[in-house]
Amino acid sequence: MTVVEPNRLVHEALTGDLRAWSGLADDSRVRLEHEQLRTFAQRSEERFDIVELALADNYRPISSGAFTLTEDYALTVEAVESYLRLCGDDGVLVLTRWLQSPPSESLRTLGLVVEALGERPALAHVVAFRSFQTITFVVKPSPLTPEETARLLEAIDRLRYDLVLAPEMPPEMLNRYARLERPIDHELAVALATAPDRAAFYAAYEFEIAPPTDDRPFFFHFFRWEQTPEVIENLGRRWQPFGGSGYLALVALLLFALVAAAVFVVAPVALRAGFRAALRRAGARRAARTLGYFTAIGLAFLFVEVALIQRFILVLGHPTVAFATVVGALLLASGLGSWLSPWLPWRPAIVALVLLLGLLAGLAGLLAPGLLALPLPLRVAAVVALIAPVGLLMGVPFARGIGALGEGSVPGMDATLVPWAWAANGGASVVSGVVAAMAALSFGFTPVLAGAGALYLVAAALTPPRGSAART
Known part of the structure; x- marks a missing residue:
């Protein structure tokens, strides 16, 4: 008999403090394995x-x-x-x-x-x-x-x-x-x-x-949305076989995130008379273009991050490892991308990012079975290698946009809108993590990545024509 136990603490108890009580570790007929179920199923050649x-x-x-x-x-x-x-x-x-x-x-x-x-x-x-x-x-x-x-x-x-x-x-x-x-x-x-x-x-x-x-x-x-009235009516009264109250917790969190973004990110900018005047001077067209651009890339960044964290839990075996690996790799790569952004073409970089997101969405599922057969360090290295190119290009849109605003060197971009750009991007980032989680629950990770790609295409459409040229 082979017993596969994914919980490290349970495995340690069966082979340590509870060894004599359980008797499993000393039974020659039993083999205890500490492994994730999917990893064991993929690696094992036994029948x-x-x-x-x-x-x-x-x-x-x-x-x-x-x-x-x-x-x-x-x-x-x-x-x-x-x-x-x-x-x-x-x-x-x-x-x-x-x-x-x-x-x-x-x-x-x-x-x-x-x-x-x-x-x-x-x-x-x-x-x-x-x-x-x-x-x-x-x-x-x-x-x-x-x-x-x-x-x-x-x-x-x-x-x-x-x-x-x-x-x-x-x-x-x-x-x-x-x-x-x-x-x-x-x-x-x-x-x-x-x-x-x-x-x-x-x-x-x-x-x-x-x-x-x-x-x-x-x-x-x-959960289905049609169940909402019944779920609300019975909250706290009886068990919910469809887990509706759990999903509605995300809806409540989304409302909280919207309020928090408005109060703590957007309001401090909106309450400054000078910033409001800058928005009026920029004109409706220029302001909408700038705010739309930074909102789109703020939403898209967290869409990618949330989808990849959850997608690679399968490969890396534990949410904590997946979170540390994906977030660390994306932040390091996007930081490098921001540093390199002056030498990268603006709009083509965003279009290339969209193409890479589509490729990554397909490869993540195709490569997962093969990656599960590898030792954990190699799986971590493979995940970093897969997402690093995406992270590199994800660092370009914000850095190029803020740079263009600050210099005022690109038509359609106004330096007085820099505070509003930060507010739009920050507010979108607060909200997008919750929206991404809800979308993943309802549609899956690939549609979330597709949504991120669509948002980046919107951002690409909002970049000024001259923004595609490299800055020196």
């Missing part, structure tokens, strides 16, 4: 009879929406595909999740399995059964034989579970022990497993249950 993804999450934090904003790369379509590859010829994957009413987590888990199986019919590969609070999926990469199905059904009956899904589904095994008004879990599971258009099934369901991917790895995000 197993049973691959079990244990239910380690507490029920109440999930149902209250506490994990809504948390990415989980162990529960994505690509993750389930990697677990299925670990199964031997007759091996099975076992996943257990919590049940909610109406069903949400169980349907999303089944969606993961169905999408990971690809063109293989789910009814030939999956057996699912439930207790009062949990549902378990047994998934075999190759079709279940009649004998295997019969043995599983016999065990389900003997252990007094309720059948949810199987190649053969005797009606008497449905909704027997943990009785509901109707076998809703069974009905919805069959509907999803046999749906000719699964995307339409996901879209029509009352909760957001589309299977998470590595580009949008938010397994516990079930």
